[in-house]
Amino acid sequence: MSTEIPTREQLVRRISELRPSLRDKAGWAEENRRLHDDTIDALADAGVFKLRTPKRYGGFEADTATLLDVAAEMGRADGSTAWTAAVYWIPTWMASQFPDEVQDEVFSTPDVRVCGTLSPTAMATPADGGVVINGKWGFISGAHHAHWQEVIAVLVGGEGEPYPIMALVPMSDLLIVDDWHTSGLKGTGSVSTVAKEVFVPQARIMPLPAMLQGQYASVRNADAPIYRAPLLPVASASSVGSVLGMGNAAKEFFLKRLPNRKITYTAYESQREAPLTHLQVASASLKLDAAEFHGKRLTSLVDTKSVDGTSWKLEERAQARADMGAVCALVKEAVDIFSTASGGSSIYTDVPMQRIQRDVQAVNLHALMHPDTNTELYGRVLCGLEPNTLYF
Numbered sequence: 001m002s003t004e005i006p007t008r009e010q011l012v013r014r015i016s017e018l019r020p021s022l023r024d025k026a027g028w029a030e031e032n033r034r035l036h037d038d039t040i041d042a043l044a045d046a047g048v049f050k051l052r053t054p055k056r057y058g059g060f061e062a063d064t065a066t067l068l069d070v071a072a073e074m075g076r077a078d079g080s081t082a083w084t085a086a087v088y089w090i091p092t093w094m095a096s097q098f099p100d101e102v103q104d105e106v107f108s109t110p111d112v113r114v115c116g117t118l119s120p121t122a123m124a125t126p127a128d129g130g131v132v133i134n135g136k137w138g139f140i141s142g143a144h145h146a147h148w149q150e151v152i153a154v155l156v157g158g159e160g161e162p163y164p165i166m167a168l169v170p171m172s173d174l175l176i177v178d179d180w181h182t183s184g185l186k187g188t189g190s191v192s193t194v195a196k197e198v199f200v201p202q203a204r205i206m207p208l209p210a211m212l213q214g215q216y217a218s219v220r221n222a223d224a225p226i227y228r229a230p231l232l233p234v235a236s237a238s239s240v241g242s243v244l245g246m247g248n249a250a251k252e253f254f255l256k257r258l259p260n261r262k263i264t265y266t267a268y269e270s271q272r273e274a275p276l277t278h279l280q281v282a283s284a285s286l287k288l289d290a291a292e293f294h295g296k297r298l299t300s301l302v303d304t305k306s307v308d309g310t311s312w313k314l315e316e317r318a319q320a321r322a323d324m325g326a327v328c329a330l331v332k333e334a335v336d337i338f339s340t341a342s343g344g345s346s347i348y349t350d351v352p353m354q355r356i357q358r359d360v361q362a363v364n365l366h367a368l369m370h371p372d373t374n375t376e377l378y379g380r381v382l383c384g385l386e387p388n389t390l391y392f
Contacts, residue, residue, distance in 0.1 A: 003058040006047060008066045014046040015073040022077035023352075029080050029187025030355065033180045034144045039081055044111040048074075048085050052092045052238075054221055057107035061226050063306070064237035064299040068244070075245015076252065079359035080187030082242035087141040087188075089238045091116030091150040095168060096227055097216035102203050106148055106168060115142045115171075116150030118368070118391060120164045120208070122195055124153040130201040131155060133167065136177070141190040146171050149193060152208060164208035167200045174198070184362025212390055225306040232391055233312070233320035235368065237302040240295040240327040243363055247288045247331035250356045254281070254338040257351075261343065277341060284337040291330035298323035317392050318381040325374030328364045335360045 006014075025036040043049065051067060053059025062070075067089060074082035091114040095106050106112060122135020133153045140149065149169050156162040177192040206217060214230050221227040261271040268274045298320055305312060339346065339357045346353040363369055368391065381387060 003050075003055070003060075005055070005060045008062075008069055011047060011051075011062075011066065012069050012073050015048075015070055015077075018042050018046060019073070019077040022074065022081050026078040026080070026187065026352070026355070027349075029078065030349075033178075033186050034189030035081060035084055035142070035187055037145075040113075040145045043074075043081070043085060049088060049092075049111040049113055052089045052096065052226070053107060053112070054096055054103065054224065054227075056220065057103070058110070059107075061224060063226060063303045064234070065296070065303055067238050068241035068295055068299050071238075071241025072245040072248065075242045075247075076249045077245075078187065079242065079246045079249070079356060079363075080185050082245050083185055083359075083363070084142040084188045086239050086242045087115065088113050088146070090235045091148075093227070093234055093238070094150050094166070094211065094231070095148065096221050097211065097218050098168060098206060099203055099217045100220050102168065103218065103220075109147050112148065113142060113146045114148045114150060114168075115140050115146035118152060120152040120154050122151060122153035124155045124165055124167075124200075125157045126155070127199060130199055131165070131167070131205060133169070133195045133198045133200055136192055136194045138179075138192045139190045140193050141185075141188040143171070143176055143191050143193055144189045149174060151193075151195065153195075166206045166208045166211050168204045169195065169198060169200060182362065184358035184360075186358075209390065212392070225303075225309075228309060229302050229306045230312055230317065233298075233302050233317060236320045236324035237299045239369065240298060240324055243327050243331050243360065243369075244288075244291055244295055246356050246360050246363075247291060247334050250335045250338040250353060250360075251281075251285065251288060253352050253356070254342060257342070261345075264343070271341075271343075280337050280341045284334040287330045287334040287337075291327045291334070294323040294326040294330070298327075314381050314387065314392075318378045318387065321368075321374040321392070322378035324369060325371035325378075328360075328369050329371035332360050332364050 025039050028036050050059045051062040055061050071082050071086050095114050117137045121137055122133055124131040124133045151167050151169055154162050155165045175194040180191045258272050262269050263271050271277050335357050339353055342353045
């Protein structure tokens with residue numbers, strides 16, 4: 001299959017044109033704890049779900065710099081929309097590392113959406129021609145609208161010691177547990193999913209350590225630059241754009257309300273006349289600038305090494321996660337400033353600032369995004385120690 005591949009600028013423009021409708025649906029998504037079907041359809045029409053799909057299936061094979069810009073534009077509209085789209089990109093990329101015949105099955109669905117996790121919270125036992133999986137996974141963003149889920153399970157009962165495997169499972173084989181009652185990223189529909197005696201054929205199974213170490217099974221994707229990088233740097237670079245977009249949205253909404261706001265119980269009839277406001281806006285904006293630097297350094301590292309095919313050093317892998325953590329921390333600091341400066345009226349649910357703050361807080365608590373965890377890992381490697389995690 002051949003398709004015309006839009007440029008990065010064209011993709012961003014498509015999302016920019018969708019921004020009003022995405023914002024209109026943000027309240028519905030919060031209330032219903034999932035994205036609106038119209039939002040999914042609009043993103044599909046814009047090509048968002050094709051960005052990490054192989055070209056032979058009509059995909060765009062976009063680099064991570066494109067992911068950053070597209071996700072940032074979505075994040076300006078709605079954090080849950082941007083987060084869900086970015087999460088789909090990562091398991092879709094993983095699916096592209098499976099054997100080619102498996103990809104033929106997965107990508108036979110137009111605009112296929114693959115959700116997933118890296119948590120090994122299920123068990124697998126050997127069966128004739130594959131394995132049987134039982135277990136439950138939490139925080140499965142976009143599960144309601146996904147066609148497949150990438151799952152992790154610990155294989156026991158075979159030869160040798162138990163070890164984690166990664167498998168691709170149709171959503172029709174899983175149960176959805178509607179347990180997504182949260183304070184942030186409410187619209188992502190990050191529910192739990194359950195496998196009960198689910199059989200997975202051997203072709204749709206890969207050892208998780210092999211995936212983490214870049215030992216991929218696809219033959220036809222082996223020479224495509226975007227499929228050469230290690231999983232964790234790819235996941236890091238795929239995630240940061242949504243966070244940058246949330247930070248830019250906070251700045252945009254703050255400045256939009258600024259001219260008509262006074263500082264209650266003071267002589268300032270306009271908040272923008274107060275020196276404190278000048279310091280707040282400048283400080284928050286500089287933090288967003290710094291966050292953008294870390295995001296672009298991360299995507300540049302991933303894209304450059306993907307093209308030239310050079311091996312990854314431990315320090316580069318650690319830096320990738322550290323850059324992701326820095327984006328999260330800096331955007332949170334900026335959003336906290338804008339939120340603090342927004343006054344009591346900003347706590348009303350029809351004012352986007354409160355939702356942005358809650359969404360950014362939720363991102364910072366994510367196990368792989370957490371700034372403290374990522375900064376410690378980077379420092380550990382810089383100090384000459386081995387990483388204390390497989391997710392590297």
